[in-house]
Amino acid sequence: MNETDIKDIIVRKMRPGDLKEVLAIEKVSFPTPWSENMFLEELYSPICNDFVATSDGEIVGYISFLTVLDEIHLRNIAVREDRKRRKIASKLLGEMFKISSEKGTNWCTLEVRKSNYAAITMYKKFGFVISGIRPRYYSETREDALIMQATLE
Ligand SMILES: CC(C)(COP(=O)(O)OP(=O)(O)OC[C@H]1O[C@@H](n2cnc3c(N)ncnc32)[C@H](O)[C@@H]1OP(=O)(O)O)[C@@H](O)C(=O)NCCC(=O)NCCS
Structure with a gap:
């Protein structure tokens, strides 16, 4: 698969039947x-939005975000190890921005581990800037979280 194959990636709403594959990615990602x-709980909440990216029927990534009033909170995004760096997360973020535009939300916020270079680089590419730090936010490693925000058009 190369970059042009991103057109074959289908993004659709997450369903309970997807969770086995989603959890397998989740476990190795965090x-x-x-x-x-x-x-x-996410899937049955009216303010949660959960989407999967599929390739030939297999789940290769997912995204979870909340929409509250004029704000989106990006809570989770991950891509299957063997499909990283092929623009799958970019496509999932594109879906989030599309929904944001439909709902008229004005800004998006997220927390990310200070050491997560790949994710921070990706968010910066999509217009997020670091707006604060939550010291020792991740209790298991006592790692700081960076708060990142993007203004949405
Ligand atoms: C972060 C993550 C979701 C990116 O998924 P991906 O599908 O590989 O990302 P994309 O291919 O869409 O990359 C988009 C951009 O992000 C940046 N990026 C992604 N991975 C990177 C890496 N390992 N190193 C540096 N930059 C990276 C690049 O700017 C890239 O654009 P480019 O390929 O044109 O240079 C993936 O690495 C992952 O699942 N990580 C584990 C879970 C995680 O940390 N989630 C974020 C929680 S806050």
């Missing part, structure tokens, strides 16, 4: 992965 119940 030190404190979300549980199945956390995803299920």
